[in-house]
Amino acid sequence: MAENKMEKQLYESLNQSQQSLDDFAFAPYSEKEAERTGFSYYSYWGSTIRVFLKNRLATGLLILLVLLVLFTIIQPHLPNQFRATEVINHPITGLQMYNIGPSFSNVMYTVPENTQLVVTPYENDTWAAVSNILTSLKARTTFTIIEYEKNWVKVELDDGQHGYVLNNFTTKLRLPEDPNQVPYESRSNFPVKMYTFPEDYTNQGTELFVLKDQLNITPDGLSATTKTEAKLRLLPGDAPFLFGTNNAGQDMWSMVWSGTRTSLYIGFMVAMLEAIIGIFIGVLWGYVRRLDRLLTEIYNVINNIPTTIVLIMFTYIMRPGIQTLIFSMTITGWVSMARFVRNQIVIIRDRDYNLASRCLGSSTFRIITRNLLPYLVSVIMLRMALAIPGAIGSEVFITYIGLGLPVSIPSLGNLINVGRKLVTTSYAYQLIFPTIILSIVTISFYIIGNAFADAADPRNHV
């Protein structure tokens, strides 16, 4: 019974399929449809980018590098920036604002309400120059100490004026045997300053700046009290010295970015020129058989000259400047690029697809630009990515031996070169900031270059 049922089912399904087979019809021949076989969604550059993006570190560094390059370009146009080589002077004394440490704002002190300050005349509508220095005493002026307070002493002058004088190794006051004896007639061998209260609200003796709105200035315009809590700033305006200033009073922040711009420009230019010359000569060398012998001999000569000699010679003979550096680095760098391209071309030159292409009558130019060079794009880009930090490093080296850019053109090389003399002092920030930027640029190019080389290798494409 069960068998019968199965048989029945079988027959039914056979009948059905017979019926459905009848529904089919032969497809007409369509050239377009026939071509569809063998189609793949694989695209070389798409896969390269996909593999590259999988490398998180390299992607992150690429973004960082792009932002950094963009920032070096827009930095001079941002508000509150100093010009790169501008020497910043104190508006009243005209002294250079040198060796000011890095900080996020130019506020030196925040003073509470009702602070007594001394105003120095200064023509400005919104800013007032203030300090708390009552008078400056000449060297060997005598005064009477009437109170001791940590490293300050309260003194009285002969004319009855009261004030405070700093009491430490910088003032070297004459002090009594008994440390608490008052009154005591004292003097200093140095010129000293007398302050209104035991606190130094100056920048090494020069005036600070505060908004006029925050002050109650007395009618004679010589003293003032603060209306509210007030910020005493290094300069009128609120542009900070983010990276401090150097010993010439130049803003390190704009110097570093201007230097980065110069160094990156040198790096990009050298890499570009090396690539252009290197590819042109490398292709000729690799593809044109008759030139192989000659170019190999020339290569042997050039390659045997130590690069340092050439670099030093050219930078010394020509006038120091960006063009000189680019020229001398290109002169020494294109050789290895040409050799590299030549080797690659020799490897792929006689592959079957090129042979076929030649048989079909492609011109040499077409074979080179369409068949050979696209094959080399990834390796050439890797070489260029590594040439940029190389050029920046050479620039540091040339500056070190004293043949680099003049100090009037900031570059990472001469910033580091100036900074390295300060390494053991408290001004080491003048070395550290340019070094950090240089390291970020170099590391990024190395890692991005290598990640890109991996990504461009079709064996890594899935």
Add this chain to the structure above:
Amino acid sequence: MLKYVGKRLLAALVTLFIILTTVFVLMRQMPIEGYFDNIDKADQGVIDAKLHQLGLKDPMHIQLLNFYKNILKGDLGVSNRYRTGAPIIDIIAGKAPISIQMGLISMALSLLLGIPLGAKMARSKYKFWDKIGTGFIVFINAVPAAVYYIYIQSYGSSMLKISMLFDPSKFLNWVLPVFSMSLGSIAYYAMWLRRYMVDELNKDYVQLAKAKGVTSQDITMAHVFRNAFVPMIQYIPSSLLFTISGSIYVESLYSIPGMGGLLVDVITRQDNTMVQALVMIYASIGIIGMLLGDLLMALIDPRISFAKKEGVR
């Protein structure tokens, strides 16, 4: 083999001739102010006399001829400006030994440290030691040598309680300069050995050896390392010979009286005879180093042969 070496040496002579002539001509293009400390105060007679004495008044080809005549006699001449009147041979003989000693020690150190590091990194690819080593290599490549040398000098000398300046008689004073000089090449050797070894490890013969049951220790030492070291051995003779040129950074930092800044010094002071002598020495070293490197490579790797003409494929 001998024929090959002969050919290479002949080509080397031609190369040397081209280099020397170029440098000779370039140096003669320099402004004459460079030959005097104070040209404004000297009168024309004195200037002419000095230029005549330096042989700069002769036509270029005569100067060149005299130069080559002297070289063939084995006479490098005397220094004009760097140490006026002193024979160049003496100056170099006084400076070279310390640079060579220091260079050899640091090279030995960097080979001893760099190669095990590179091998270790390749064997533990993407694991702990590889990451540590990569970090070190990236650091050394990224931070300019001029910067980390100073930190090594200032912190190292206060840690070892020695003076910052070099004194060849004290052992401790050798530590910091040698260490600074090796750091770069340790990173260099480790980086390339790792890359070559990783390349080798991916090859089919390693799979076969594994399938045969060879231990990974044996594979690394007997097969992978030997193959990976071949492309590196090419540069060893050059590095050995170039220890004579010293290190500009290290020698100026520690005031070591070596060859380091000599070339830069004599170029900027336009001491023509010294520049020519030094360029000749360095260029010959470069050429000989490369030749020795090629020969050494052929000696170690039997697959490389110079007898067969390297033709166009």
